Amino acid sequence: MKTKAAVLGGLGDDWEIAELDLDPPKDGEVLVRWVAAGLCHSDEHLRTGDIPVRYPIVGGHEGAGVIEEVGPGVTRLAPGDHVVCSFLPACGHCRFCARGMTNLCDLGALLVDNCLPDGTFRFHAEGRDFGQMCLLGTFSQWGTVSEHSCIKVDRDLPLETVVLVGCGVPTGWGTAVNVGGVRPGDTVVVYGIGGVGINAVQGASFAGARHVVAVDPLPNKREAAQQFGATHTAADAAAAQQLVTELTLGVGADQALITAGVVTEEVIGAAFAAVRKGGTVIVTGLAGPGVKNIQIPSFELTLFQKRIVGALFGGGNPFEEIPRMIDMYRAGMLKLDELVTSQYRLGDVRQGYQDLVDGKNIRGVIVHEH
Numbered sequence: 001m002k003t004k005a006a007v008l009g010g011l012g013d014d015w016e017i018a019e020l021d022l023d024p025p026k027d028g029e030v031l032v033r034w035v036a037a038g039l040c041h042s043d044e045h046l047r048t049g050d051i052p053v054r055y056p057i058v059g060g061h062e063g064a065g066v067i068e069e070v071g072p073g074v075t076r077l078a079p080g081d082h083v084v085c086s087f088l089p090a091c092g093h094c095r096f097c098a099r100g101m102t103n104l105c106d107l108g109a110l111l112v113d114n115c116l117p118d119g120t121f122r123f124h125a126e127g128r129d130f131g132q133m134c135l136l137g138t139f140s141q142w143g144t145v146s147e148h149s150c151i152k153v154d155r156d157l158p159l160e161t162v163v164l165v166g167c168g169v170p171t172g173w174g175t176a177v178n179v180g181g182v183r184p185g186d187t188v189v190v191y192g193i194g195g196v197g198i199n200a201v202q203g204a205s206f207a208g209a210r211h212v213v214a215v216d217p218l219p220n221k222r223e224a225a226q227q228f229g230a231t232h233t234a235a236d237a238a239a240a241q242q243l244v245t246e247l248t249l250g251v252g253a254d255q256a257l258i259t260a261g262v263v264t265e266e267v268i269g270a271a272f273a274a275v276r277k278g279g280t281v282i283v284t285g286l287a288g289p290g291v292k293n294i295q296i297p298s299f300e301l302t303l304f305q306k307r308i309v310g311a312l313f314g315g316g317n318p319f320e321e322i323p324r325m326i327d328m329y330r331a332g333m334l335k336l337d338e339l340v341t342s343q344y345r346l347g348d349v350r351q352g353y354q355d356l357v358d359g360k361n362i363r364g365v366i367v368h369e370h
């Protein structure tokens with residue numbers, strides 16, 4: 001079948017809308033009619049090279065849609081099912097899945113070539129194979145994906161909203177709650193208030209943090225953070241440090257969460273300085289693979305027993321976290337509707353990313369037309 005998709009032809013290229021040929025599902029795969037796709041900063045990293053991938057590639061790794069066809073061997077999903085996709089596939093059987101760390105599933109190795117698990121591609125045009133970001137490629141009207149990426153959800157949920165639990169929401173929430181282990185009374189600093197950071201604020205607040213300091217140079221982001229539970233805001237790291245020092249009487253923050261769009265040496269240094277003895281810095285935002293941006297004195301690391309840790313998918317298991325986030329949304333415990341600040345058509349994807357770079361959105365969402 002044919003599908004319209006937003007693709008990157010090569011490093012530094014801008015998004016182009018192309019008509020592609022899409023193969024039907026093979027073993028263990030499903031055909032999805034994408035209803036909505038979130039605009040996460042990670043797709044912008046594909047354009048700039050901060051996430052190195054094989055090109056050409058169909059963008060988009062936050063996606064929600066309806067199953068139209070299932071391939072041989074698929075028993076867990078059926079046509080008509082509504083799904084939210086995880087940006088990380090989970091096979092369930094590799095060593096990491098078996099340990100309950102499905103965010104580290106060995107299928108993650110495919111995220112460089114972005115082919116499907118059997119090593120082949122489903123999108124083609126003019127004799128070329130197109131990869132699919134995170135094995136998804138949700139900036140397409142239709143897509144063929146692995147069942148290992150699909151979490152079935154109730155049919156009455158608004159897919160234009162719950163699409164965000166495929167990446168931004170559990171990533172930010174889990175940065176605070178799972179990896180940060182925020183406890184009642186903690187003081188937490190969050191650097192960078194995008195679709196990820198706002199959910200770190202939301203998670204820290206929900207976990208009972210006494211102080212949540214949201215740091216972002218943009219006034220609209222600081223304003224939004226307050227709606228999601230930030231008790232204080234700062235325009236830069238120096239102002240945040242001053243606040244943390246005052247609020248904790250010089251002790252320091254329990255956790256510093258880095259959710260900035262591009263992670264720099266400066267922000268890591270600031271976060272490391274902001275945490276107390278035994279405190280934790282969690283790095284969720286990305287920078288290019290060659291960038292050595294952690295420059296901290298080991299003296300302080302050791303003697304103050306501080307920790308710096310990474311977090312992928314907020315350290316959670318997608319097949320557990322996604323339904324849990326949706327249950328919390330239904331129960332009124334998790335804000336999702338308020339996260340979507342603009343909706344776009346597929347053809348406006350460049351505008352969507354310009355708005356992300358300009359900091360206009362908390363999260364932009366493409367709503368597909370068929």
Ligand SMILES: NC(=O)c1ccc[n+]([C@@H]2O[C@H](COP(=O)([O-])OP(=O)(O)OC[C@H]3O[C@@H](n4cnc5c(N)ncnc54)[C@H](O)[C@@H]3O)[C@@H](O)[C@H]2O)c1
Pocket residue numbers: 039040041042045167168171191192193194195196197215216217218221259260261262263264267283284285286287311312313314356357359361362
């Ligand atoms: N580890 C994971 O599992 C995972 C998952 C999804 C996204 N990410 C990454 O998380 C990052 C955030 O993604 P997003 O979609 O929320 O991005 P975004 O562009 O929507 O938001 C980033 C925000 O950071 C702010 N910012 C930039 N530099 C800053 C600094 N030094 N101090 C404070 N604020 C700063 C920007 O003003 C912006 O508001 C990206 O690098 C993305 O690739 C990681």
Ligand SMILES: [Zn+2]
Pocket residue numbers: 040041042061062087167168
């Ligand atoms: Zn993402």
Ligand SMILES: [Zn+2]
Pocket residue numbers: 090091092093094095096097098102104105106107
């Ligand atoms: Zn696995």
